[in-house]
Amino acid sequence: MNTTTLTENTASPALSTVAAAASFSPLYQQIKSLVLQSLQAGEWKPGDPIPSEFELAARYKVSQGTVRKAIDELAKEHLLVRRQGKGTFVATHAEQQVQFRFLKLKPDNPQSDAQGPAERHIIDCKRLRAPTPVAQVLGLRAGEAVFQVRRVLSFDQVPTIFEDIWLPGAAFKGLTAERLSADTRPMYAMFESDFGIRMVRAQERLRAVLPSPEVCEWLRVASDTPLLKVERMAFTYHDTPMEWRIGVYLTDTRHYLNELN
Amino acid sequence: MNTTTLTENTASPALSTVAAAASFSPLYQQIKSLVLQSLQAGEWKPGDPIPSEFELAARYKVSQGTVRKAIDELAKEHLLVRRQGKGTFVATHAEQQVQFRFLKLKPDNPQSDAQGPAERHIIDCKRLRAPTPVAQVLGLRAGEAVFQVRRVLSFDQVPTIFEDIWLPGAAFKGLTAERLSADTRPMYAMFESDFGIRMVRAQERLRAVLPSPEVCEWLRVASDTPLLKVERMAFTYHDTPMEWRIGVYLTDTRHYLNELN
DNA sequence: CAGTGGTCTAGACCACACT
DNA sequence: GTGTGGTCTAGACCACTGC
Incomplete structure (x- = not known):
């Protein structure tokens, strides 16, 4: 029933095809998913500005307020970042502000270290055929190529975190221990x-x-x-598991x- | 500078005094904090409907859209619950949907138990003078009255959680182990x-x-x-620590x- | 049916950033 | 100054609820 409403919406004839194919939701949800598609397709890269609200309104043949509501939601989900007077930008893990957004381990004494994992040591990075459980959680076929990265993070010389990271081989072609070690930025950046x-x-x-x-050896305990065991599933756009x-x-x-x- | 703007805003003369006294923020933020005050003052009780958006708009002499934005934020913070066609209600921990909102411990096998702590056993509930660390985190003076509640939660007959709960004595006057044991609802309800x-x-x-x-005895381990140690600070309105x-x-x-x- | 929240529009003006 | 996001308004219509 929402479909009819939207298709008949004279203010947005350009969206009728979309409405039929994609979603039966409010206009701003359709705009949201269109923007999302552009993001996923890489039309705008992390750090780049996206078109202004008025430009997008013109492109999609809706009012600025509707675009605004779509962007508001994407900003709240940290997919976009608004900067007053400058524009709206594709969010990135490289920004100083939100680096280590997903790392929730904090020092008991906040003043002890000034944020940021002091040292990172890559143990190894192997290309393997995915063991069954790994393939399952990553949505791959058993035996498909995956990368296994193991590393230790230390704070103030104290090894504190041991991690075992699994990544789909296809998406990360060319990943090596050397590249991981050389890069000083956060891994997600x-x-x-x-x-x-x-x-x-x-x-x-x-x-x-x-x-x-x-683990006893690596963390010297x-x-x-x-120890606190933290099992993380990380997702890209459209909830695709990627790590x-x-x-x-x-x-x-x-x-x-x-x-x- | 926001003050002048707001005070001079001919559409909302009723707020000029508020603007001077309370906040130098957007109109909808002021509305938000006014609603918050009413909530804290108990003008509307948990479960009750609050006035409609138009009524509030009339009361505060602003447009309905402005009230809407204020309520939107309060709803996202789970202080209010919107129900289309019915109204907007003061949120409560008693609702089936959001019961145990703060309990993040989930079964590895989701189908094993059908949600909800099976059994709760109150060990004791004592009225004490607050030990220094307790007084500090609760924002009390050392030696003020506090309640200490200890309990065990079991799932499928297996004791799984041991808790030590500290509450300000003044706010919880009359709390007893009997009352806690008798009540079948979630504690926060x-x-x-x-x-x-x-x-x-x-x-x-x-x-x-x-x-x-x-703990070994109570959890029979x-x-x-x-074990996973979970230290929780819970807050009421205006970030007042209460547990x-x-x-x-x-x-x-x-x-x-x-x-x- | 009337009343509520939900969506959408159009236009005004403010705050901020760059140039 | 110009262009961007941020706020506010007024009015229209839709969707859901309950009488």
Whole structure:
């Protein structure tokens, strides 16, 4: 029933085809998904400005207010960033402000270190055929190529995080330990610039565990030290899974901070 | 400079005094804070409908669209709930939908239990003089009265969560173990109806720990079982701290789920 | 049917940034 | 100054609810 409404909307004849093909929702939702398509297609790259609200309104044959509402939602989802007087930009993990947006481990004493993982050590980066569980969570066929990256993050010389990262091989063709080690930016910033992949959303499952012998060595802890296990699924546009990451965190001088709203 | 603008805004003369006293922000922010005041003052109680957008627009002498934007934000913060065709209501923890909004521990196998803590066992509820750390986080003077509630939550007969809850004595006058045990609703729902206190926002800090001897007994686990320690600060309106809760979770068949946006 | 929230428009003006 | 996003208004119509 929404379809008829939208198709008959004389103010937006250009959208009739879209309405039939894509969505049966409010106009601003259709605009939102059109913008989303442009983002995914790479029409505007991370850091770039997108057209002004009036330009988009003209392009889609709707009023500026409708475009505004669509952009508002995309901005709240951190896909776009508005800057008054300048324009609206495609969000990026490279900005100083939102770097490590997904890293929730904070020092108990905020003044101890001035943010940012001090040191990152890549252990290895292997190209493998996906084990079944990895293939499943990443939405691949068993045996397809994947990359496995393992690394240790240290704060103030103290190894604190051990991570085991799985990435689809097709999307990350050419990834090597050398490239990962050489890059000083956050990993997700490199994924954007080098592979055109932007992580948009993630989901983490937390547990308390005891370390495996291997983890004991990398984090230099006893085998009875309780660790926080953080299992992360990260998604690009349209909820496509793009990373599976299993981390273990040392939480004796740091904690995982979560805001509940 | 915003003040002048607002004071001179001929469409909203009724707000000039407010603008001078309260905020130097957009009109809809002022409306938002006025509504917030009414909520805090208990003018509308949890579950009640608030006046319609047009009524509020008339009361505050602004346009309906401005009221709408204010309510939109309050709805996104879960302080209000909109229901098309019916009205806008004061949110409550009693609604089936959003019960246990702050409990992020989910079963690994979603179908195992059908949501909702199966059993709750109140260990004790004591009225004490606040220990210094408790007084500090709750914003009280050291030695002021506080309640300490301890309890165990079990899922499928398995004790899974041990909690130590601290509440300001003044606000919760008359709280007893009996009342807590008798009530079948979520604790926060009882706080609303019996004490007029609504928890609006919370913050949790997570760590992996080993259990104390006491916790070992209550959760019936070995002393080398790693547990997830969850330290929660809960706030009412205007970010007033109203609860400090230290919980330890057994995470062998459950996990703490967190969405990152 | 009347009343509520939800969407959309059109136009005005403000605040900010660059040039 | 010009162009951008940010706020505010007024009025129209749609969608849902309950009498």
